Amino acid sequence: MKHIKQLILVITTVFAAFLLVACGAKNDNGTYKLDTNLGQILGQDSESEVLKDAKVTIELTIKDSKGDLIINQKIAGKEVPIKLDLKVNQKTKSLKRSYGDMELKYNIKGDELTFDLSKLSSSDQANLKLLENVKLKRTK
Template sequence: MKNFKRILLAFVAVFAAVLLVACGSKSDNGTYVYKPSKTEVKEILGEQGASDSTIEAVLDKVKLEVTVTIKDKKGSLSIKGEAMGNKMDQSYEVKVDQKAKTFQAKTGEGEKIKYKVSGDVFTFDLSGEESKDHAAALEMFKNAKFKRTK
């Protein structure tokens, strides 16, 4: 009986270890979406230099959705928006280095953009940014939290 309990305990321990390893997230693969609230849109427009009266006039007419997709070494950044009847739909293909947590143009040219993934939340990491080439374009996403979609 004593040996049976030891064998059973060993079996349960091995099963638990295999289950934990199999369920653990090993990559950043997935789709992450950012849809800012009205408050966030107001802050973004304010940071871009819009006056308070302009912000109030257009706040209900501005919609934005940014999607980041990561699949192994490939990725995409898609921006869909609408402002006062004008629609925008742009998509960019990127190279992804999941070990270094960076994005780069698909051609491999240009600077690398750092990112972080914590649980189901993706954020751009602009800390320590020396070059302003892409920092200015991403400044509006500095506090954006992209949620992983299922």
């Protein structure tokens, strides 16, 4: 009887350990990326001469409380890179520049990250219009 109780205790302990690992805190760390045509993001006709060869790469890397957002636009053969260092709050799912008070919300569903511009001021929404319909895929 004593051995059966010990065996049940061991099995229960192992099962509890598996539950704790499975239900442990998940984080948003990783790199999310999108390579596409600029016209597709803006919802405009990609047959337009200006947008025909315009490409954009958007990459967001989240590492704990730090984030890097890189937007690289290639228009008419010229590259226009933008790099922002961000503070990340994974609890509230928000990104913030180290200066200013603009806070950009994001959502993650599966391996897809989207941005929520609804809480931004109208001028900030205009500046970040490019991110409105973007869906970034987790790469690593």
